[in-house]
Amino acid sequence: MKITVINGSEKRGVTDRLKEIFLGKFRGEAEITEFFLPRDCPNFCAGCTVCFLKDEHLCKDAAYVQRIEKAMRNADLLVFTSPAYVFHTTGAMKTLLDHFGYRWMPHRPAKEMFSKRAVIITQCLGAGGKSAAKDIRDSLSWWGISRIKVVSFKLMSEVVWDRIPETKRAKMTEKLEKAAEQMRKIDYAKPARTGFMIRMKFCAVRMLQKNLGKQNPGYTDYLYWKNNGWTGAKRPWKQD
Ligand SMILES: Cc1cc2nc3c(=O)[nH]c(=O)nc-3n(C[C@H](O)[C@H](O)[C@H](O)COP(=O)(O)O)c2cc1C
Numbered sequence: 001m002k003i004t005v006i007n008g009s010e011k012r013g014v015t016d017r018l019k020e021i022f023l024g025k026f027r028g029e030a031e032i033t034e035f036f037l038p039r040d041c042p043n044f045c046a047g048c049t050v051c052f053l054k055d056e057h058l059c060k061d062a063a064y065v066q067r068i069e070k071a072m073r074n075a076d077l078l079v080f081t082s083p084a085y086v087f088h089t090t091g092a093m094k095t096l097l098d099h100f101g102y103r104w105m106p107h108r109p110a111k112e113m114f115s116k117r118a119v120i121i122t123q124c125l126g127a128g129g130k131s132a133a134k135d136i137r138d139s140l141s142w143w144g145i146s147r148i149k150v151v152s153f154k155l156m157s158e159v160v161w162d163r164i165p166e167t168k169r170a171k172m173t174e175k176l177e178k179a180a181e182q183m184r185k186i187d188y189a190k191p192a193r194t195g196f197m198i199r200m201k202f203c204a205v206r207m208l209q210k211n212l213g214k215q216n217p218g219y220t221d222y223l224y225w226k227n228n229g230w231t232g233a234k235r236p237w238k239q240d
Pocket residue numbers: 009011012013014015016083084085086087088123124125126127128129155159160
């Protein structure tokens with residue numbers, strides 16, 4: 001199986017330790033590709049909207065973004081990690097997610113995303129881990145992913161791994177290993193089931209796209225939906 005990991009920080013700190021515990025269950029049997037932010041996608045979205053209106057390959061940062069997109073589309077499992085920074089995901093992660101605005105369902109979602117699984121690992125000192133996970137989850141869900149597992153921690157002690165009490169570290173390890181075991185048992189040859197909410201979102205956007213297409217048949221997003229057959233009977237979660 002293939003795993004693509006997007007790390008919201010380059011720091012080899014607590015978040016990285018937690019991620020390594022999770023990945024430990026897959027090492028030796030999975031092909032793991034990792035990206036570290038901001039290194040692998042260092043520039044902010046400039047808001048030029050060329051990706052929305054014309055073509056994502058025209059983005060000034062397309063070389064960074066498309067490399068990550070390719071790895072995500074090829075993966076069976078996506079893993080996102082982030083510490084909480086001022087109650088949210090890191091700025092570096094937000095920068096990456098902004099670049100994938102064109103993949104939100106009202107624009108041009110990638111077909112493969114509808115059958116993927118994802119895990120989000122976040123941690124914080126006292127509060128904000130859940131909202132950091134939500135920042136990431138919102139994008140993944142609007143990309144079309146239904147099966148998203150969140151594993152979030154409150155350190156409540158120290159922010160340096162070796163100084164966190166042993167009992168706390170053991171509890172976090174146990175929770176992560178359990179989550180990893182659950183994800184390992186999945187038969188990745190079978191696509192994940194697309195959930196009710198994602199289907200509803202898709203149907204609402206489909207109506208929107210059909211209306212937009214009537215007003216402007218040359219509209220980029222409409223043409224994408226039409227060419228995929230989604231304004232007709234085809235659905236991204238169904239095999240052709
Ligand atoms: C800029 C910054 C903002 C932070 N904001 C929060 C916060 O809002 N809530 C919280 O509980 N911890 C906060 N923390 C602590 C981190 O979430 C995290 O626990 C700590 O940085 C250790 O993780 P790391 O080693 O992976 O960086 C913050 C840390 C930094 C550097």
